[in-house]
Amino acid sequence: MSLKSSIRYISIKLRRDKKNLFLMIFLIICSVVILTTLTFRNNYLKNLQNSIDKSITFRTLVVDPTDDPLSEDEKILGVNHVLEVYQNNYGFYDINVPTYNTENYDGMVELLYGTENILPENVIGKKFSKDDTGVAICPIVFYPWMDGSKEMKNDYLDGNKLLNTTFEVEREVYKFIDGKVVKSDEKYHKTFKIIGLYDNNEVYQDPFNCYISASDMKDLYDSTIQNNPNVLYGKFAVVDDRSNVEYVMKELSNLGFTSQVQSYIDSKLINSLKNTCNFIIIFTICIMIFISLMYIHKKNINDMYQYGVLKSLGYRNKDILKINIFQLLFMSIISFFIGILIFELLFRFAIIFYQKYFIYNSIFVRHFVDAYLITLIIILFIPTIISYLLLNKKINSQSASAMLGNKNDN
């Protein structure tokens, strides 16, 4: 039997035999579930890995203070691969920016400690040095709103339009008097000019993070909060690359420092997420096997006389097997592609619906070829293999007359 004839016959049967619809709908649902689960899992893990690789917080070490604070910086900087060391209370500073405090945004910005060594590489415009003053580098997609718990209703500020504009920060001044922190009547004001922009999503920074120079950060902090002279502050040590973090920690330990990475991964959460995804896929496969078994078994019983007829017409067992396998392959492929269409719609809908959330959290959502391949293999092979095993056994163990059910008149 030629391939062309088989395809012609199968396409007619698929179009007209409505019984196939049940299995196809089921396979479509399975395709969507598996594809969605795999795409979600892959995106989650990929984003996690990217944030580990690209975010400065995964290569910034928090070094505990020692009894010899004066020589700490020198010792830490002496370790290979350490780019910068600074007191950890200068690391970041949440501040109100009246310039952006409008009805659309709360105007809260997190200022980050910046030097030539630790500024993001992807800065558009100018960079600054640690001693410059009144300059800032802000995100391209800028969102001066730190309350992530609230629904984001507004669009991002276009950083390109903000380049070379200024913003003013405002902060109450607290003083340390007689061992107590006292709020004074003074207010701190400073104006910054945005001289550069960076792609915060690429380096997994929040859209409200602006870099200011080290000297401005010290001035801001010291003018508004003041260091407690009785407290020993730890250090932030920025490593050049994530791959060198372990080495630096080891070296610091040899020097008598205790350190840990600023950001850490919640491995329990990741494992539970992986396990949940695996469970969904395995559960779907089990249901697929069960439903396919039931459906194909019932179909074989119903169609057995037709197989007998085909045999009486000269079809060999392998011709009948071929027709059935091809039919299931066709059904699976059609179901898979319809599944892709539905998944694609859901995917696009999710991207449109959660676009702001994704940008705010630096989440890149994309397609993964391996998710499609794995789904295709599962959808294609499970029903086909089941069909082959069940039908092969059945038609080889029965004579054509038995298939036709004509043994009554013996």
Add this chain to the structure above:
Amino acid sequence: MIKKEKNIIFLNNITKNYYLNGKEIKVLKNLCGEFESGKFYAIMGHSGCGKTTLINIIGLLDYINGGDYFINGLNVKNLSENDKAYLRQKYIGFVFQDFYLDDHLKSIENVMLPMMLNKKLNYKEKRALASKLLESLDLKDRDEHFPKNLSGGEKQRVAIARALANNPKIIVADEPTGNLDEENEKKIFEILKDLSKKGKCVIVVSHSNEVKKYADKVFLLDDGILTEA
């Protein structure tokens, strides 16, 4: 062992047993028979005597437990399943009591079903041939109909057209008129008779006495033995 080349079918000491609840039932007991091309044979017998078993053996749908069976001089007893399938395709056309048409295929597609195995003809040629066969059986205006839209007589004629699709030398029909009224019964027997006149070996299993009017030879199957009536 006797083997007559002029007979398209030659059955020699055929035995066939079934096992029912562990008990052996001998259906055919050293059955012998000869069938020639160009003749219409009727096999009659009471219900349960083994007529269908015999026709299935002749049609290579069932296997024998003993004896020898020759088609066109070839002993088919020890042939593989694939070889038997090839012989069915080339030599034998089946007509069943229940028509066994594929409900999802139109008349013409049902007739083309056996032709799908023929790699020498292209689709257009197969379709033209099927159309011609339907026309020869007065079904020209029914070729695009599905079985559910055909009468019993029409269904059986489509089934005969399907049996003729590969131009077989042998037509075996198992109670072909069992589900038909008298008028259609006559029509079907006339068609089968006509086919025998055109050189086919037609073997019909039937309860109906009407078949005797058309048969060149009537066999009676009784107690597993075939005798000429």
